[in-house]
Amino acid sequence: MELLQLQYFLTVARLEHVTEAARSLHVTQSSLSKTIQRLEEDLGVPLFDRVGRRLRLNEFGSRFLRRAERALFELEQGKQELSDLSSPDHGTLELAVNTASTLPHILREFRKKQPYIHFHVQMLTTKEMIAHLHRGEVDYCLASPPIEGDDIECQIVFVDPILVAVPKTHRLADRSSVSLDELRDEWFVGVKKGYGTRDLVDSVCHSVGFAPKYVYEGDEPARITTLVEAEIGIAFIPSTARHSREHIRCLQVENDELVREIALQWHKSRYISRAALEFREVVVEYFRALPERGG
Numbered sequence: 001m002e003l004l005q006l007q008y009f010l011t012v013a014r015l016e017h018v019t020e021a022a023r024s025l026h027v028t029q030s031s032l033s034k035t036i037q038r039l040e041e042d043l044g045v046p047l048f049d050r051v052g053r054r055l056r057l058n059e060f061g062s063r064f065l066r067r068a069e070r071a072l073f074e075l076e077q078g079k080q081e082l083s084d085l086s087s088p089d090h091g092t093l094e095l096a097v098n099t100a101s102t103l104p105h106i107l108r109e110f111r112k113k114q115p116y117i118h119f120h121v122q123m124l125t126t127k128e129m130i131a132h133l134h135r136g137e138v139d140y141c142l143a144s145p146p147i148e149g150d151d152i153e154c155q156i157v158f159v160d161p162i163l164v165a166v167p168k169t170h171r172l173a174d175r176s177s178v179s180l181d182e183l184r185d186e187w188f189v190g191v192k193k194g195y196g197t198r199d200l201v202d203s204v205c206h207s208v209g210f211a212p213k214y215v216y217e218g219d220e221p222a223r224i225t226t227l228v229e230a231e232i233g234i235a236f237i238p239s240t241a242r243h244s245r246e247h248i249r250c251l252q253v254e255n256d257e258l259v260r261e262i263a264l265q266w267h268k269s270r271y272i273s274r275a276a277l278e279f280r281e282v283v284v285e286y287f288r289a290l291p292e293r294g295g
Contacts, residue, residue, distance in 0.1 A: 003075075005039040006068045008032055009047065013065050016055050073136050077271040084273040093119040093275055094138040096129050098196050099262055100221055101241035102286065103142065110282045117275045123219070125194035136267035139276045142283070144196040144238075146263035155280075158262040158287040162201060163242060163250040165225060166234045170249070177252040184210040189224055189233040192217045197260060201236045204257050212236075240290070262287070 012021040012032070022029045040046055047061035057065060083091055097103055100123055107119065124132065130147050132138050141147065146154050164183065166172050172182070183205075190212070191198045205212050215233050218224075224235045229247045238260060242250050264283050266272070 001039065001042050003072075005035055005042070006072055008035045009039055010065070010068055010072065012036060012048070012055055013057055013061065016057070018055065069135060073269070077136075077269070080273065081271045084271070084275075088274050089114070089116050091117055091273060091275060093117055093140075093273075093279055095119055095121045095140055095142070096124050096132050096138045097121060097142045098124055098126055098129055099142055099144045099238065099240075099260075101238060102262075106283055106286050109286060110279050113278055113282065114275050125192075126196055126199070127194060133265060133267060136270045139266060139270065139272070140279065140283075141265045142262065143265055144260045144262045145200065146261055147265055151268050153266050153268050155264045155284070156261050157264050157284055158240070158290060160238045160240050160260050160262055162197065162236050162253060162258040162260060163239055164234060164253055165228045165237050165242075165248050165250050167228055167231045168247050168249055169231065170234065172251060173249045175251055177254050179254045180205060180208050180210075180258075183212075183234070186213070187215045187233040188212045189216040189227040189235050190214055190218075191221050191224070192219055195219075195221070197221075197236065197238055200260055201258070204255060207257070208255070 008021075008025060008027075011025055012018070015021045015024065018029050018033060022032045025032065036047070043060075043064070045060040046058060047064060048055040049058050050056075080091075103121065107121075110117075110119075122132075122138075126143070126145070126147070129141050129143055130149070133141055133147055133152055134149060144160070146156065148154075164172075164178055172178055190201070193199065193202070202212065216227055221241065224237060225241070225243065225245060225248060227233065228235050229245060236253075236258075237250070239250075240262070264280060266276075
């Protein structure tokens with residue numbers, strides 16, 4: 001059994017498609033298929049049920065996947081640990097977020113402390129983030145809501161109220177607060193379902209008897225306030241995403257449930273480099289300096 005076979009197996013198992021897996025691995029489909037076939041011959045059992053170009057993990061494959069992920073995970077951790085020991089001031093920090101409004105400030109402060117550490121950031125839905133965390137593929141997730149799991153560590157770094165952003169021409173623009181019931185007939189702009197703030201807002205609104213009507217649903221949270229400013233709709237935004245914009249007003253929501261927790265999370269068994277430890281300190285210090293509950 002070869003390491004390459006395991007790496008190819010994991011990619012095929014996750015994508016369940018020969019063409020997509022070959023493209024991801026930058027190899028030919030025939031080369032990929034032969035490698036998987038050799039692995040199955042080595043193990044003495046088929047790992048997939050084949051339907052055209054699609055492959056579905058069977059019971060053998062599902063059981064082997066857990067072991068293969070664990071083995072490759074440990075090898076990757078060893079590689080990272082050696083890299084950290086040999087070059088502690090260099091390397092790459094892998095980050096995933098589903099709440100990005102505070103990230104530019106945090107990364108700027110971190111870069112001042114560690115100018116030679118690269119970072120790679122992915123904006124993910126909560127579901128995608130759970131998969132990355134469980135597989136130990138990222139150093140940290142900055143997540144809201146917090147993700148639960150026996151293999152996941154969680155540190156709540158901030159309690160963040162959700163505000164309502166309206167254009168200055170809106171009927172509510174001269175108010176400082178608003179009830180959810182007053183918003184039931186409004187048109188909203190927001191992120192797609194699957195992002196923490198959107199799912200929280202939809203759930204709380206449903207509990208009081210209405211579903212927000214969205215005229216725009218995207219995957220770029222930073223664009224939402226621009227759409228509010230253009231009077232396309234109003235928006236629920238976290239207090240940490242509030243910016244000083246002349247043409248927007250932000251109102252408190254008269255509902256104690258419309259508050260999100262921001263958490264820094266990581267896999268319990270992932271090797272934490274010195275740079276990663278320093279990043280955690282930067283995150284904690286940044287949120288500690290913010291006003292409590294967005295006040």
